[in-house]
Structures are given as C-alpha cells and as structure tokens.
Amino acid sequence: MQMQMTDNPQYAALTHNKLASNYTSPDVYKKLSIHIDGIGMCWMIDEQNNIIWHNGATGNYNSYVGFDKLMQTGVVILSNLPPDYKISTTIIGVRLLNELRG
Numbered sequence: 001m002q003m004q005m006t007d008n009p010q011y012a013a014l015t016h017n018k019l020a021s022n023y024t025s026p027d028v029y030k031k032l033s034i035h036i037d038g039i040g041m042c043w044m045i046d047e048q049n050n051i052i053w054h055n056g057a058t059g060n061y062n063s064y065v066g067f068d069k070l071m072q073t074g075v076v077i078l079s080n081l082p083p084d085y086k087i088s089t090t091i092i093g094v095r096l097l098n099e100l101r102g
Helices: 002-006 027-031 089-101
Strands: 044-046 051-058 061-068 073-079
Touching: 051 089, 061 089, 073 089
Parallel strands: none
Antiparallel strands: 044 051, 051 061, 061 073
C-alpha cells in the first residue's frame, strides 16, 4: 500500500488513472456512499470520497484494499469468510477508512 500511496515506483501512479467511467454501483454501495465513478488499471476510483480501492473474493475468502493518497491513509482487510456473510469486507473497509480520515 505504501508503494501505491507514494507512487514509488513511479509506474504505480499509472494504475490510478481512470481508464473508463462507470456510474453503476450496486444498490447496497449507493446506500452507504461507496462509489465506483471510474475504473483504473486494477483499481476502482471513488472520486466523490477520494478513495482508490479494490476488493475480491475466492470461495470462502474476501478482501478489501482502499486508500486516500492525499491523506496517506489506507486500510487492508483479509477475511476467511465468504463475501455474503453478514457484512462484506468492502463495507467494513470503507467505514474504517472514513473513520481514519476523520
């Protein structure tokens, strides 16, 4: 995450450039102000909250990585629970990141 937030190496910054606009976030994300305004190389870009993030799930595992480059704050969550179990790591991650940013 440090590499992504500080753009060191410099090519890491290229992955944060918006390659496509996307204004179709799942309803549960919209209710919680989690936005997918654009998609970069490997990253979702939430322009409204100034967060770059990505999540993933395989079987009974679920993860979230999100950061705010301006504030140099980030969150990583790894879970051994499926993404539909109670609360997803994306929702927990965004909430923690927003709390850390004030």
